[in-house]
Amino acid sequence: MSHRLISFDTETTGLHVESGDRVIEIGAVEILDREKTKATFQTYLNPEGKAISEGAKQITNINESDLKEAPLFKDIEDEFINFVKGAELIIHNAQFDIGFINNELRLAKSKIKDIRDICSVYDTLVVAKEMFPGQRNNLDALSKRLNIKGYDRTFHGALLDAQILADTYLNMTGGQVSLDLNNTTQEVKETQNQNIKVEFDVSHITIDENDQTEHEKFLKLLSKKSKQEINW
Structure with a gap:
């Protein structure tokens, strides 16, 4: 069976999980045989009263009112775990997203303490810094450098970024x-x-x-x- 990859991204209320910031969107895209499949996972999440920073609002175009009816992480945990379990997660700046997901697992009192217990992780930011030292290597700059086209980047979304990241990863690893x-x-x-x-x-x-x-x-x-x- 082919190695299963999952391109993965989150959107959050802010940048500091240690200060109580929460995940407000999860996006994931399956990759098999170096091709994106139609299998995706996407959900918005209710941050349980945690305010969304102005910076996050400007980037995502998501406001608190948009998330009032969104599920809690514990409500979608099983579906999310079933989607990613056993795969290699492709993440840009993995430390950030892993920290936030592990915090959500902790708050949900999940049996899984660390997402890395059920998934391996490939950090495209680490690889990009090796490939393009001294250059800007955020996902926008990297995807532009690798000529990834066809996406509206007016606002960031977790599933949108996961799609872009999947294309970026395939381009990067195609040039090994x-x-x-x-x-x-x-x-x-x-x-x-x-x-x-x-x-x-x-x-x-x-x-x-x-x-x-x-x-x-x-x-x-x-x-x-x-x-x-x-x-x-």
């Missing part, structure tokens, strides 16, 4: 050649710094014109995948 080449370069540098003397025999291989043509085709493909010019 770049990461592998960088890792190889680093390993070579480390080996050189250790002044290790390596003795080996060199084999001389003769190639014909067809082999050369196929090699050049491969280099073009590799350059396209890695977004770097490959000359070897």
Whole structure:
């Protein structure tokens, strides 16, 4: 069976879970065989009296009045857990969303204390910082850099961001050649710094014109995948 991935995002009343901020929307998108499926999970949540910050209102266009009839987390907990259980969660800035979800689990007196007990986590922000050091790597900047199009970004929503994140993740991981080449370069540098003397025999291989043509085709493909010019 293919490894199941879930692109995941939350919207919250504010930025500080330790100060009582709550989740007001959950969005999740299933990915199988490197394709988004039609399986999604989305719900708004009643923050039980916690006011939504002005910043969150401007970003999400969600107000307290919009959530009066929304369910509590404990009311949707089982459905949510069933959707994500056993999957790898794709999250941008995972520490933030995990902190908020774990807080909701705690408040709901759930048997699950940490969402990571039932899911593994892949943080696209950590990977983006390695791929694009020194650049802005929030989801908006990253998706724009990777040419993710077709979404209205007037307001943020958890399901909308989960859809964008899914496309962003697929784009990032489709270019793993770049990461592998960088890792190889680093390993070579480390080996050189250790002044290790390596003795080996060199084999001389003769190639014909067809082999050369196929090699050049491969280099073009590799350059396209890695977004770097490959000359070897």
